[in-house]
Amino acid sequence: MLEKIIEQKLGIAVKSAGGRCLKFITPTLDGVPDRLVLMPQGRIAFVEVKQKGQKPRPLQVLRMKQLTNLGFRCFVLDDIEQIPEIVKTLGGDAK
Template sequence: MAEERQIEIALQRQAKKRGGRAVKFTSPGLDGVPDRLVLMPGGRCAFVELKAPGKKLRPLQEKRRTQLEALGFPVYCIDRTEMIGGVLDEIQST
């Protein structure tokens, strides 16, 4: 869990450095939603689920990912700090 928290902190910092925010996302009554909503300049946004290294999405999280993507929202799963820059690049370029 500590490793996941480190990734979460790194995501928040890197998004802020780029002029954006990675805000905690909770949805009472709807389990399995991604951990963070990443908001970037220019109206760019995406959902991000954070996992400890090597961990995968649970079945309910996969279902929520599919539902959000069907609505047109990008959803990412990050399990290593090295992934953050690439994900933020993608969010900013969409």
């Protein structure tokens, strides 16, 4: 499945759970996760979206480690089947 389709389905699930799924772009810092997920109650997470079976590049792994060291949750999403668990973990109930 294409990364674009997985991103779209994540956005739909987050929105249906009352949150926002924003494209995260930082022109001055490479390797940041693709999506910033904002959920009710101030829950925030970063999601790196990949095609099924693909893994993050070393720089992406480093950026996610830096974010988790700051206390943020980071997820790697490469299968739409993972979406309900990610949304649930962030306090939503994916539909």
